[in-house]
Amino acid sequence: MQNSEERTSPQTKSILRFMRLTLNALGVPLLAVLTAMLVGGVVIALAGGDPFRAYLGLFQGAFGSPKALSETAVWASPYIFAGLAVAFAFKGGLFNIGAEGQLAFGAVMAALIGYALPGWLHIDLPAFIHIPLAIGFGALAGALWAAIPGALKAYTGGHEVINTIMMNYIALNLTSFLLNGPMRDPNPLNVVARTPLIAESARIPPLFEGFRVHWGFVLALLVAGLVWWLLWKTTLGFEIRTVGANPDAAKYAGINVKRTIVLTMAISGLLAGLAGTIEVTALNHRHELGFSIGYGFDAIAIALLGKTHPLGVVLAALLFAAMRNGATRMQFLTQIPVDIISVIQALILLFVAADAIIRYIYRIRARDERVVLTRGWGG
Amino acid sequence: MDWRRFGFIALIISVLFGVVVLIGHVQISPVIIITSMLSTTIAVATPLTLGALCGLYCERAGVVNIGIEGMMLAAAFFGWLASIYMNTVFGMAPMPSLIGGVAFAILTGGLLGLLHSVLSVTFKVDQIIGGTVINILAIGITGFLNRQLFFEKGSIFGGNVPHAPGVLPRIQIPYLADMPVVGRIFDQQPITWAAILLVLITHYVLFYTRWGLRTRAVGEHPRAADTVGINVIRMRYANVILGGMLAGLGGAYFTLESVPSFEPLMTNGRGFISLAAMIFGNWTPFGAWSAALVFGAAQALQINLQFFRELIPPQWAFLQISYVVGLAPYLLTMIILTGIIGKNIPPAADGQPYEK
Numbered sequence: 177m178q179n180s181e182e183r184t185s186p187q188t189k190s191i192l193r194f195m196r197l198t199l200n201a202l203g204v205p206l207l208a209v210l211t212a213m214l215v216g217g218v219v220i221a222l223a224g225g226d227p228f229r230a231y232l233g234l235f236q237g238a239f240g241s242p243k244a245l246s247e248t249a250v251w252a253s254p255y256i257f258a259g260l261a262v263a264f265a266f267k268g269g270l271f272n273i274g275a276e277g278q279l280a281f282g283a284v285m286a287a288l289i290g291y292a293l294p295g296w297l298h299i300d301l302p303a304f305i306h307i308p309l310a311i312g313f314g315a316l317a318g319a320l321w322a323a324i325p326g327a328l329k330a331y332t333g334g335h336e337v338i339n340t341i342m343m344n345y346i347a348l349n350l351t352s353f354l355l356n357g358p359m360r361d362p363n364p365l366n367v368v369a370r371t372p373l374i375a376e377s378a379r380i381p382p383l384f385e386g387f388r389v390h391w392g393f394v395l396a397l398l399v400a401g402l403v404w405w406l407l408w409k410t411t412l413g414f415e416i417r418t419v420g421a422n423p424d425a426a427k428y429a430g431i432n433v434k435r436t437i438v439l440t441m442a443i444s445g446l447l448a449g450l451a452g453t454i455e456v457t458a459l460n461h462r463h464e465l466g467f468s469i470g471y472g473f474d475a476i477a478i479a480l481l482g483k484t485h486p487l488g489v490v491l492a493a494l495l496f497a498a499m500r501n502g503a504t505r506m507q508f509l510t511q512i513p514v515d516i517i518s519v520i521q522a523l524i525l526l527f528v529a530a531d532a533i534i535r536y537i538y539r540i541r542a543r544d545e546r547v548v549l550t551r552g553w554g555g
Numbered sequence: 556m557d558w559r560r561f562g563f564i565a566l567i568i569s570v571l572f573g574v575v576v577l578i579g580h581v582q583i584s585p586v587i588i589i590t591s592m593l594s595t596t597i598a599v600a601t602p603l604t605l606g607a608l609c610g611l612y613c614e615r616a617g618v619v620n621i622g623i624e625g626m627m628l629a630a631a632f633f634g635w636l637a638s639i640y641m642n643t644v645f646g647m648a649p650m651p652s653l654i655g656g657v658a659f660a661i662l663t664g665g666l667l668g669l670l671h672s673v674l675s676v677t678f679k680v681d682q683i684i685g686g687t688v689i690n691i692l693a694i695g696i697t698g699f700l701n702r703q704l705f706f707e708k709g710s711i712f713g714g715n716v717p718h719a720p721g722v723l724p725r726i727q728i729p730y731l732a733d734m735p736v737v738g739r740i741f742d743q744q745p746i747t748w749a750a751i752l753l754v755l756i757t758h759y760v761l762f763y764t765r766w767g768l769r770t771r772a773v774g775e776h777p778r779a780a781d782t783v784g785i786n787v788i789r790m791r792y793a794n795v796i797l798g799g800m801l802a803g804l805g806g807a808y809f810t811l812e813s814v815p816s817f818e819p820l821m822t823n824g825r826g827f828i829s830l831a832a833m834i835f836g837n838w839t840p841f842g843a844w845s846a847a848l849v850f851g852a853a854q855a856l857q858i859n860l861q862f863f864r865e866l867i868p869p870q871w872a873f874l875q876i877s878y879v880v881g882l883a884p885y886l887l888t889m890i891i892l893t894g895i896i897g898k899n900i901p902p903a904a905d906g907q908p909y910e911k
Contacts, residue, residue, distance in 0.1 A: 328889065328893060332894055333894060334893045337621060338827055338830060342885040342886075343889075346882055346886070349878040350882075353879065469820075473687075473694065512703070513702040515702055515703075518696075518699065519695040520695075521695065522691040522692035522695045523692070525688050529688055530688075532679070533678060
């Protein structure tokens with residue numbers, strides 16, 4: 177083994193090394209997805225379904241036609257933002273379980289800017305001002321909602337895991353109140369808790385005529401690139417990653433740890449707020465109660481599956497979007513409830529988090545480096 | 556637990572009770588209102604108490620468990636499912652099916668505890684991620700099975716939920732329950748009684764038995780414990796599984812004691828609130844129980860205000876909105892976690908996997 181490596185040229189060696197690294201980075205997540213699908217198939221079979229037809233339907237529903245592809249991209253847009261939000265917090269050593277609440281709050285704010293400016297205040301804005309305004313305020317609302325647990329963490333030590341969850345329930349209660357009360361769609365035919373439709377000038381247009389895929393998807397990809405740039409090419413990004421890796425070392429290096437924690441949470445919340453904003457301005461054109469439920473946990477799974485790297489997050493978001501989108505056709509074909517997707521996603525997360533299991537099953541050698549994601553209550 | 560904490564708890568509970576008394580006293584005598592509030596508080600605090608005890612066993616042994624929510628949800632579903640199966644499919648009488656359901660709920664909790672310990676003790680997965688996995692898994696599997704078994708046409712129960720065997724009967728404490736007004740407090744359902752008993756038992760076990768000493772040693776300084784011959788891995792496994800079983804009993808409260816039905820996501824954050832109760836109780840059983848009672852009181856306020864809706868004076872109109880009153884437990888949790896009511900000190904090795 178050693179001899180053959182000695183004989184190869186340095187170029188081939190570096191190519192081989194690159195391939196091995198890529199395989200190692202992609203290998204565990206891919207095998208985790210595969211294993212989760214296998215176990216999911218067993219669950220489907222146990223529940224009395226045909227796993228092969230189910231997965232065929234899933235694939236067709238996700239990629240089978242231009243319309244299916246468009247819908248997958250539609251699903252992927254908020255997933256990319258929300259996944260980036262959780263991944264960004266992880267980089268700063270924080271676990272943001274509150275993407276759901278931040279997303280809901282961003283959506284409410286975007287909807288408010290979208291319909292109330294022309295509706296209540298009679299300010300008619302051109303689209304090139306109205307759209308950025310709605311997006312900006314939605315993102316800010318998300319940032320604010322996340323900065324609160326961030327500040328509590330930095331200045332009082334209240335753990336962000338519990339606080340962000342509490343903020344989720346508070347957001348749910350507050351949006352229920354708003355959507356049932358002051359912001360409720362006054363249309364007499366309306367029976368559900370939702371806002372009125374936002375003005376035409378606040379709507380993000382579709383990418384292609386006749387398909388639902390919109391510019392929000394492009395924006396999501398751009399923001400993913402921006403997050404990568406921020407984390408690895410700027411001083412702030414370096415500070416955030418240093419605080420995430422070792423807060424004590426960061427403190428001795430002269431980094432303002434408390435400020436960085438608040439800022440990390442705020443940016444994380446901003447990204448989550450964008451997820452909700454995009455859904456309102458580009459897709460639903462209103463906020464409806466209950467649409468945000470479940471996004472928070474999906475976002476965690478996406479961030480972990482993508483190994484908290486922006487590119488990984490985009491790929492993981494596309495996979496999750498394909499599953500959610502394909503599930504409808506799967507249910508139509510095989511009567512397997514769409515909820516099976518949640519089971520498969522939980523299994524993916526299980527195998528990604530416990531990569532030791534995957535390494536054990538497939539006999540992959542472990543690397544020494546361990547990414548510290550969260551710390552106990554003491555930290 | 557120090558006097559400041561108990562003082563704060565007493566203060567908050569009196570404020571919460573006071574609000575209802577202030578509003579309702581024109582119609583009903585304050586004694587009856589307080590009795591009714593107290594009775595509700597003790598009952599609704601049950602899953603929180605059991606969840607907090609689950610967290611206590613896990614964290615005293617050095618394993619952070621944020622999967623309590625998922626453990627409760629899964630136990631609520633499988634316990635309920637088991638009771639329906641026994642009652643409808645096997646034709647058992649309601650009472651044995653309910654007891655069987657509780658047993659299944661405890662078993663479900665124990666199995667998830669086993670999963671958590673495999674992940675966090677053996678595979679040394681980040682314990683907070685491990686708990687999140689359990690939460691997501693529980694939401695997915697209960698949602699899937701709930702729809703697959705009950706709401707699909709080709710399913711076992713033919714697309715409709717069969718009649719559940721009801722809820723566990725009340726148990727009265729002799730003599731105490733016969734008292735004129737306050738007797739109500741001593742007339743509770745079995746899991747509620749069990750939770751209170753388990754608080755006493757846990758206090759005894761943790762601080763007066765060899766098992767408790769070893770558990771605490773493993774949570775404070777596993778290496779020292781290992782040197783004197785305590786099996787760290789085994790102690791952690793045992794305590795996390797035991798904790799899971801307690802969370803399972805807490806889950807049974809939702810579908811077998813409180814209401815005879817299951818809804819997706821019905822635990823509604825109680826698992827997380829019970830963690831906060833455990834932290835506020837500074838990792839002691841009595842502290843955790845009293846903190847659980849505070850959250851119970853906040854919930855009792857919400858329930859009891861429903862009876863007095865039309866009596867609420869106009870300047871307090873915001874109390875009519877259940878969404879606003881419903882915020883109380885969550886806000887309370889966040890305030891408590893800031894540590895302004897006393898510093899919360901976790902076991903020293905909490906959350907750290909043990910490497911030999």
